Amino acid sequence: MDSFKDKTVIITGGATGIGFGLAKRFGSEGAKIVIGEPRQDKLDEAIAELKRLGIDAAAMVMDVTDPKSMEAFADFAWETYGGGHVLINNAGIATGRAPMVDVPLEDLHRLMNVNFFGVWHGAAIFGKRMIVQGVPAAIYNLASENAFFNAVQNSAPYIASKHAVRGLTEAMRDEFPDHIQVGMIVPGFVASDMTKGVQQFAMDADTFAEKVVEQIRAGEFYVVTHSYNMVRIKPIHDEIHDAYARNAPRYDGDEEYDVPTLLARLSAGRDDA
Amino acid sequence: MNWLNENNTAVVTGAAGGIGLESAKRFAAAGMNVVLVDVKEEQLA
Helix, strand or coil: CCCCCCCEEEEECCCCHHHHHHHHHHHHCCCEEEEEECCHHHHHHHHHHHHHCCCCEEEEECCCCCHHHHHHHHHHHHHHHCCCCEEEECCCCCCCCCCHHHCCHHHHHHHHHHHHHHHHHHHHHHHHHHHHHCCCEEEEEECCHHHCCCCCCCCHHHHHHHHHHHHHHHHHHHHCCCCEEEEEEECCCECCHHHCCCHHHCECHHHHHHHHHHHHHCCCCEEECCCCHHHHHHHHHHHHHHHHHHHCCCCCCHHHHCHHHHHHHHHCCCCCC | CCCCCCCCEEEEECCCCHHHHHHHHHHHHCCCEEEEECCCHHHHC
């Protein structure tokens, strides 16, 4: 997607933090911005600022955890701007930190409802429309460095939700038609309401948004911004590699249990298993 | 440390079939106490 001018960019959680940074950045290129979140006052503030910047933007009170609300949000985007070209499944929350064994289940469910099911609802509902719409489009899901490694201890629900987003996004990449570009955004420490109190140590949301928009434009799947992450990721890849080397080393014919190999053989009709 | 001995107890969820059942058999063969858990009551019996 070379230019976002006159494209409709829809951002859940687009009134604050990373979502708002992205709204301003896409808007500065002439995109029409649609933002949604549950708090009217946050939306009003965001729209006032976007308008002040000369950005064409509309907002709707909505809740990503409710598929009916997500459907209404898609209706709103199509009715307001005649279509949808970029969806950023951005809305996310963090709950209080606690040892995994002590996590209140209502916290876990609330977090998964927003961070995972909210992303799912957006991807499925907008994805279906974008498939029918037939013009180039993009869906980017907000993962986290916590989809790759544990940045924060005693945050098992958050970590699990971001791994789930990663898995969903990988599956979407496999399934979605070529005209829909799919990817995952991998923020590290970025200033937002989620990092209140320590924001002065975090990457500024506008700086982050600029890096993200360039990588979406370039068609990247992994949208990455925090270079030190690789120091954390590499030992994990090495550990996986070493575990296989020790306990499941390669052997001649080891594709016998490889599922993609089997499925390819079955679909080629060379096996009746 | 080898966990597979008669002093230890293994709890296997989804133990009525497949990987769960085969794991439970291995633990039992090693002399462990094995607790089988599954929603399929008849297949546990």
